[in-house]
Amino acid sequence: MNVFHRETGSAGDVLHVESVPVPDIVQSVGSPVYVYSRAYFENRYRSLTAAFADCGKDSRVCYAVKANSNLSVLRLFNDLGAGFDIVSAGELMRVMAAGGDPARVVFSGVGKTVEEMDLALKAGIDCFNVESAAELTRLEARAGLLERPARVAFRINPDVDAATHPYISTGLKENKFGVPAETALSLYETARASEWLTPVGVACHIGSQIETMEPMLEALARLLDLVDTLAGRGVELEHLDMGGGFGVTYDREVEFDIAAYGQRVQAALQGRPLTLSVEPGRYLVANGGILVSRVEYLKPAGEPGGPQFAVVDAAMNDLIRPALYQAWHGIEPVCEPGEGAISGRWDVVGPVCESGDFLARDRPLTLAPGDLVAVHSAGAYAMAQSSNYNSRPRPAEVLVDGSDFEVIRRRETIEDLYRHEQAGAAGRRS
Ligand code: LLP
Numbered sequence: 001m002n003v004f005h006r007e008t009g010s011a012g013d014v015l016h017v018e019s020v021p022v023p024d025i026v027q028s029v030g031s032p033v034y035v036y037s038r039a040y041f042e043n044r045y046r047s048l049t050a051a052f053a054d055c056g057k058d059s060r061v062c063y064a065v066k067a068n069s070n071l072s073v074l075r076l077f078n079d080l081g082a083g084f085d086i087v088s089a090g091e092l093m094r095v096m097a098a099g100g101d102p103a104r105v106v107f108s109g110v111g112k113t114v115e116e117m118d119l120a121l122k123a124g125i126d127c128f129n130v131e132s133a134a135e136l137t138r139l140e141a142r143a144g145l146l147e148r149p150a151r152v153a154f155r156i157n158p159d160v161d162a163a164t165h166p167y168i169s170t171g172l173k174e175n176k177f178g179v180p181a182e183t184a185l186s187l188y189e190t191a192r193a194s195e196w197l198t199p200v201g202v203a204c205h206i207g208s209q210i211e212t213m214e215p216m217l218e219a220l221a222r223l224l225d226l227v228d229t230l231a232g233r234g235v236e237l238e239h240l241d242m243g244g245g246f247g248v249t250y251d252r253e254v255e256f257d258i259a260a261y262g263q264r265v266q267a268a269l270q271g272r273p274l275t276l277s278v279e280p281g282r283y284l285v286a287n288g289g290i291l292v293s294r295v296e297y298l299k300p301a302g303e304p305g306g307p308q309f310a311v312v313d314a315a316m317n318d319l320i321r322p323a324l325y326q327a328w329h330g331i332e333p334v335c336e337p338g339e340g341a342i343s344g345r346w347d348v349v350g351p352v353c354e355s356g357d358f359l360a361r362d363r364p365l366t367l368a369p370g371d372l373v374a375v376h377s378a379g380a381y382a383m384a385q386s387s388n389y390n391s392r393p394r395p396a397e398v399l400v401d402g403s404d405f406e407v408i409r410r411r412e413t414i415e416d417l418y419r420h421e422q423a424g425a426a427g428r429r430s
Contacts, residue, residue: 003037003400004290004376012336015374019403022292022334026372029407032293032314032395034383036068036408038076039401040288041379045080048280051262056240056269056276062106064244065091067281067380068289072399072408074098077284083126085244085279089116092123102126106241106277108155108205110135110176114142121148129155129203129241131178136187136197143196152191153201153241154184156226158219162207162245165325171206171219178204181226188235199235201277202226205243208282211253213261216242220268227272239275246283250377251328256283282380289379291319291395292334293359295371296351300342308346310367315350316357317389319375319382323356330376331360338368348373352390383409388417 007016015022017035025035045061052059062083065074069091074084075098083104084095095105102123107116110131117139120128130136130152143150157178162169170177179187184202191199204219220242227237242265246256265276293314301308321327331348343366350357359375367373386394393412398405 003040003288004374014336015332015334017290017400017405020400020405022290022374023372025398025400025405026292026294026334029396029398030411031372032291032312032318033411034289034291034378034395034397035405036073036285036289036379036397036399038399041073041076041285042080044284044288045077045082048258048278048283049081051258052265052276052278053262055262055266056272056274059276059278060104062104062241062277062279063284064279064281065094066384068285068382068384069094070383070397070408071098072406073285074100076399083277085281089113089119092116092120092125096123106153106203106279108203108279112138114138117142118146121146121150124148127151127153127201127239129153129201130187131155133179133183133187133190136190140190140194140197149196149198151198151200153199153203153237153239154179154187155203155205156181156184156219156223158204158206158222160206160215160218160222162210162215163212164207164209164245164247167325168208169206170208171204171215181222184226185229185233188230189233192235199237201237201239201241203241203243203277205245205279208245209247209253210245211247211256213257213264216245216261217264217268220265224268224272227274237274239277240269241277241279244279244281244283246280248282248286248377250286250330258283284380286377286380289377289382291359291375291378291382293373293375295367295369295373298342298367298369300344308344310346310348310365310373312348312350312359312373314359314375314395315352315390315392316354316359317352317387317392318350318395319359319378320385320387321381322358322360323354324385329360329378331363331365331373332376333365333367334372334374337366338371341366341368341371348375352392388412391417393417
């Protein structure tokens, strides 16, 4: 089902999300606004669980909270039975606020603080994905002090090239993540010898927006070697966490073939009594969201072939992916063009004072001031990476369910932006 589709009615040809015309949302909530589809999220979750259903002894999906951490999105995945991959105390608190069970949480990340460990230990999370010897030392100390045992997995850096953007590649030895398999062997021994730690798993995550399964299968082979070596030394692991990273289609990328990958993983795991975990973020949510924005001004080319700018009311602070990763996001007008529309190739830019502030470049579009545009693939790493740069309040978030929609985060007010500041100290010296 295509949840984002056009329907022709009395208002002409209009973009809908499920059964809701996008202009209805903007009329009630304003622009810019992120709009998500519940049906899309649910379908994607089901296709993932189906792909891994026969893998290992059991399988589980731990949604990577960082991709879209709205409480309603977390509750939706929790109700579908998902666990969660978190990387901060903030993400753990969000999961719990959404009604998620800490016993289904795995904690990744290279820089877990004492406070974060303590919170996770007291909450009773399922597993810490430990990324260094120093982190293990700290975790053991905190677990002992609080008298809260911890289950641990080590995140292995398998040194494989995920062939993705360098900023989101994480499985090469020059990346800060994980430990080499050889180092991990002694860390498992340390964990086994500890009164407070139990080594239960092995983990990896080699990058994000990965298009082909080969790098992941290579990583899997290295992890299974380690699992077997450990078994030979009497350390029997319960689970193997292959991370997230499944690529989606933004433009012409071939979508990651999750079903085929599931079959290959199943074949590779055969005979081992391991639970398979995956930690997808983008795959579940990216193409389930749009960012809707209004054209404020058009700046047509001053000379033939010159640059033309459509200035819209969303900006790099709302969707930083084009500026940060040179990412391409689809963009389409929500309605038929308004009066005075101009056809051409447009750079769709925001009001932020940087030339890096663009959402799309050189796109063939017919636009008039006041028209709405929808920027696609804004369900992942859009709101989650937004900021208040230029003192811009963050947009509202809306979740569509059939013919209903609900505001799941209200638009920020300008007062929200300086609520925690004070102007008191300035001027005291005079
Ligand atoms: N697990 C771990 C340990 C991770 O670090 C990540 C993502 C995931 C799972 C989920 O990866 P996914 O399935 O979403 O690819 N901001 C970037 C993506 C950064 C990904 C960081 N880690 C972007 O907008 O492309």
